[in-house]
Amino acid sequence: MKRKKFLIITDAWKPQVSGVITVLEKLISWIKKLWNEVIVINPTMFTTMPLPTYKEIELAVFPNAKIKKIISEEKPDYIHIATEWTLWIAWIMVCKQLWYKYTTAYHTKLPEYVNLRTKIPVKWWDKAMKYFHKKSSRVLVSTYTMKKELEEKWFKNLRVYPLWVDTKKFKHKQKICLNLPKPVFCYMWRVAIEKSIEDFLKLDLPWSKLIIWDGPQREELEKKYPEANFVWYKKWQELVNLLSASDVFVFPSKTDTFGLVILEAMACWLPVAAYNVLWPKDIITNWYDWYTWEDLQKCALECLKIEKNNPLKTANNYSWDNMVKRFIAYQVINKKKKCKKSLIHKLLNLS
DSSP states (O other): OOOEEEEEEOSOOTTSOOHHHHHHHHHHHHHHHTTEEEEEEOGGGSOEEEETTEEEEEEESSOHHHHHHHHHHHOOSEEEEOOOSHHHHHHHHHHHHHOOOOEEEOOSOHHHHHHHHHOOOHHHHHHHHHHHHTTOSEEEESOHHHHHHHHHTTOOSEEEOOOOOOTTTSOOOTTOOOSSOSSEEEEESOOSGGGTHHHHHTSOOSSEEEEEOOOTTHHHHHHHOTTSEEEOOOOHHHHHHHHHTOSEEEEOOSSOSSOHHHHHHHHTTOOEEEOOOSGGGGTOOBTTTEEEOSOHHHHHHHGGGSOTHHHHHHHTTSOHHHHHHHHHHHOOOOOOOOOOOOHHHHHHTOO
């Protein structure tokens, strides 16, 4: 059987650390196991510049010509655009010349994130997002709530594609002890304004707060909240140990579309406290494995009463293999679109 070629275009890539990159890495490894070849176009292949206000993110500069060359040479069967920055914009421009079909993903509420950092109105960015996704054969979103929200904004060709957790790696460890007063309330995600981490740090909890990760606000918040315990981003076993030694996972974001870290925390038996925003209702059952409310402090305290096994049962519903099969099923075979010739092309018999 002929091997299929998958081309994935992403602005989010190593050495960055994010849920999107974690998902992409696992996705690529599974696609390869299914006898497919994967080509990843990412910022490390181009000249880059740091994203203003967020130096950890590198953006590709003038990538159009190289992208066109790679696609022309590789002739991929499937193309998926995973993120929405400069490589995505470049692909849209290249696509107008090459007429390839492709799918896209709506992982992040980019209009809201940009608004928090630049005050550019959300509705302006919504229009831009709608424009760039409109030629996509299928737009993959992580929850039914997100699908409904985008449908109300007149997005088309939406398909639900939930994220997943590797429950073999994220597995609760017994008898892990931290040198911190119990209970321990844990936050694991980027230390950045769009994650509303200060809402967690401001909580009047008489016990320990543990922050795992790094980000543009880390230095500022570490000085502002000296009672909180900041540790650098940890991988696999170190991370699992910290989660296993915690008691409640606090997720203060109001803008995330899914939050892979939630499933990773649940796999380590942590109940999750969060705001009562729409998308979590697609994943969890209030009072069973999660507690949501407008009062984040009340949520965190109520989570101490939740049975520890319940979050694990929820995480087990999000297995890697099922989600990879769904991702592949949503891809569109990449036969070139027929270019609609203008009247002048027809009159001049131009190809």
